Amino acid sequence: MKFTNKTAVITGAGSGIGRAIALRFAHEGARVVIAELDEAKGTEIARLIQTQGGEAMAVTTDVSNAASVAQLFQTVDANGWGIDILVNNAGQGGTLTPLHQLTDEAWQAMLATHLNGTFYCSREAINRMIPNKSGAIINIASVAGLAGMPMGTSYSAAKAGIIGFTKAAGKEVARFGIRVNAIAPGWVETPILDHLPDKLRDAMNTTVPLGRIGQPEEIAALAVFLASEESSYVIGQVISPNGGGYA
Numbered sequence: 217m218k219f220t221n222k223t224a225v226i227t228g229a230g231s232g233i234g235r236a237i238a239l240r241f242a243h244e245g246a247r248v249v250i251a252e253l254d255e256a257k258g259t260e261i262a263r264l265i266q267t268q269g270g271e272a273m274a275v276t277t278d279v280s281n282a283a284s285v286a287q288l289f290q291t292v293d294a295n296g297w298g299i300d301i302l303v304n305n306a307g308q309g310g311t312l313t314p315l316h317q318l319t320d321e322a323w324q325a326m327l328a329t330h331l332n333g334t335f336y337c338s339r340e341a342i343n344r345m346i347p348n349k350s351g352a353i354i355n356i357a358s359v360a361g362l363a364g365m366p367m368g369t370s371y372s373a374a375k376a377g378i379i380g381f382t383k384a385a386g387k388e389v390a391r392f393g394i395r396v397n398a399i400a401p402g403w404v405e406t407p408i409l410d411h412l413p414d415k416l417r418d419a420m421n422t423t424v425p426l427g428r429i430g431q432p433e434e435i436a437a438l439a440v441f442l443a444s445e446e447s448s449y450v451i452g453q454v455i456s457p458n459g460g461g462y463a
């Protein structure tokens with residue numbers, strides 16, 4: 217087991233990619249903190265890990281709110297678990313909207329969850345990782361942040377911001393033994409795609425060179441690598457599992 221005696225905080229772990237990462241990390245021996253906005257979903261996944269013999273706790277968290285994130289990390293401190301791994305995964309898809317019709321509220325909400333959330337959680341985690349001279353942070357970006365997604369400008373901008381953040385933070389905190397990297401998935405079968413038009417969903421399988429959409433477990437496998445010592449010399453990188461859809 218790769219993560220025995222390690223604690224991983226995973227945001228948005230009540231669903232999709234975060235859920236798969238939480239289950240896989242628990243399987244690798246990690247104590248898992250489910251930092252999820254949806255209390256019912258967070259509790260459900262924490263219980264599932266516990267019934268499988270793992271250690272997990274759910275902390276209802278809104279990553280877009282600095283006070284809520286501070287409360288999350290205080291809860292982890294109080295539990296005495298410490299923190300070794302942070303996965304900034306929480307996200308929202310939003311609806312496809314032409315840029316010229318995008319409201320201030322929709323724009324700000326998108327950046328608040330993805331970009332502010334990644335900053336707030338990383339700040340708290342790094343403060344705790346520095347004294348340990350060790351830690352791994354994985355930010356979930358997207359191909360949208362690399363290639364740009366028409367009608368998804370706020371999402372693309374937020375994800376591109378996360379990529380810039382990853383590169384800067386990776387260089388900055390490497391001297392403390394903390395490694396910051398990003399995963400930029402292509403299309404992955406999760407509820408975040410539910411709001412997309414059927415036409416686009418059908419096209420996903422045919423336009424990806426591998427001939428299919430990705431599965432959350434395929435992203436979790438990469439997260440295991442980036443959180444483990446197997447990637448001890450990997451810093452500030454953006455790795456994109458996308459079935460060949462973007463290279």
Ligand SMILES: NC(=O)c1ccc[n+]([C@@H]2O[C@H](COP(=O)([O-])OP(=O)(O)OC[C@H]3O[C@@H](n4cnc5c(N)ncnc54)[C@H](O)[C@@H]3O)[C@@H](O)[C@H]2O)c1
Pocket residue numbers: 227228229230231232233234251252253254257277278279280305306307308329333356357358359400401402403404405406407408409
């Ligand atoms: N599914 C894809 O095709 C795809 C592709 C590239 C990147 N991503 C990214 O992967 C990440 C996970 O998405 P997913 O596909 O698993 O979607 P999902 O909707 O299945 O899961 C997202 C989770 O984040 C939680 N969440 C939303 N806002 C939150 C907040 N403010 N605080 C805490 N939790 C919050 C939701 O409740 C949900 O459980 C997101 O960052 C998303 O942008 C997804």
